Amino acid sequence: MEDTLLVADLGPVVTGSVVQHLRGAMASSNVRTEADARAVLRDVLITELDPGLDRSIKALPHADKPSVLLVVGVNGTGKTTTVGKLARVLVADGRRVVLGAADTFRAAAADQLQSWGSRVGAEVVRGAEGADPASVAFDAVSSGIAAGADVVIVDTAGRLHNQDELMAELSKIRRVIDRQLPGAPHETLLTVDATTGQNGLRQAQLFSQAVPVDGIVLTKLDGTAKGGIALAIAAELSIPVKLIGVGEAVEDLRPFDADDFARALVGVDA
Numbered sequence: 001m002e003d004t005l006l007v008a009d010l011g012p013v014v015t016g017s018v019v020q021h022l023r024g025a026m027a028s029s030n031v032r033t034e035a036d037a038r039a040v041l042r043d044v045l046i047t048e049l050d051p052g053l054d055r056s057i058k059a060l061p062h063a064d065k066p067s068v069l070l071v072v073g074v075n076g077t078g079k080t081t082t083v084g085k086l087a088r089v090l091v092a093d094g095r096r097v098v099l100g101a102a103d104t105f106r107a108a109a110a111d112q113l114q115s116w117g118s119r120v121g122a123e124v125v126r127g128a129e130g131a132d133p134a135s136v137a138f139d140a141v142s143s144g145i146a147a148g149a150d151v152v153i154v155d156t157a158g159r160l161h162n163q164d165e166l167m168a169e170l171s172k173i174r175r176v177i178d179r180q181l182p183g184a185p186h187e188t189l190l191t192v193d194a195t196t197g198q199n200g201l202r203q204a205q206l207f208s209q210a211v212p213v214d215g216i217v218l219t220k221l222d223g224t225a226k227g228g229i230a231l232a233i234a235a236e237l238s239i240p241v242k243l244i245g246v247g248e249a250v251e252d253l254r255p256f257d258a259d260d261f262a263r264a265l266v267g268v269d270a
Contacts, residue, residue, distance in 0.1 A: 001041055008228035008265050009197045014235045018044055038266045045262040049231055053240035055215070055256055057086075057187065066098070066144040068152045068177060068184035070137075071217075072170060072207055073191035075158030078219035078245055080109060082191050083155045084116030085245070085253035090151055091121045098147065100140025100154040101126035102133040102173060113155055120250070123147065133157055133169065134176040141180045154185070167210040174211050189242070191217045192229065200229040204237055215242035218256070228265060230256070 005015040103109035110126040117124035125140040144152035192200040230241040241256045
């Protein structure tokens with residue numbers, strides 16, 4: 001069981017905690033087979049994932065709308081794709097959505113977001129290449145207010161989590177948004193690539209020091225990724241995984257289900 005957890009990227013600290021709880025649970029259960037043991041492990045994992053964590057997306061309109069979502073994460077974790085998929089879900093639900101292309105350092109980022117906006121029916125606010133990301137975020141929120149939009153989603157640069165100046169810039173974006181619409185952003189989501197293993201935990205730690213992170217979007221679960229980092233983040237940082245990305249199609253963004261996740265992780269069907 002311990003090997004299963006380590007291979008699944010839970011990391012040594014969380015694995016140790018789970019194994020300790022597993023020993024106690026098995027001692028008080030009628031465990032006769034490996035299948036019985038895995039069923040007990042599933043229940044322990046669900047407990048470790050903390051079913052009490054709020055996994056809802058706070059994208060419903062506020063009294064002073066729009067609601068504002070800030071999406072952050074390092075390069076290659078699927079931020080812009082996640083923004084586009086979120087916009088699709090919201091537009092399909094009848095929401096008016098504005099997307100802010102605040103990743104002004106990657107040449108194709110704004111074009112990629114523009115493509116998503118055209119695809120799903122969302123307005124896109126963008127600036128010139130190399131423009132101040134905070135100013136683009138400001139303009140996106142201003143546009144959302146003027147248009148009576150329900151939700152503004154701001155896509156940020158793929159900032160490297162070990163560079164203090166880039167983290168400071170992310171804090172600046174948040175401050176500028178708050179000045180434009182007090183209390184915003186109403187939610188900050190961090191995209192974490194499921195294939196990065198324990199590095200994902202380090203990213204979550206550092207980003208949560210720069211801005212309050214309300215939830216994780218665990219991406220790229222369609223490959224060989226075990227995704228155990230979701231449990232490590234929940235256990236060590238009390239940040240819930242809210243969404244998972246399981247493919248490139250627009251419908252491949254799904255709510256995180258702790259029970260399904262635990263079953264897949266330990267290999268049990270019921």
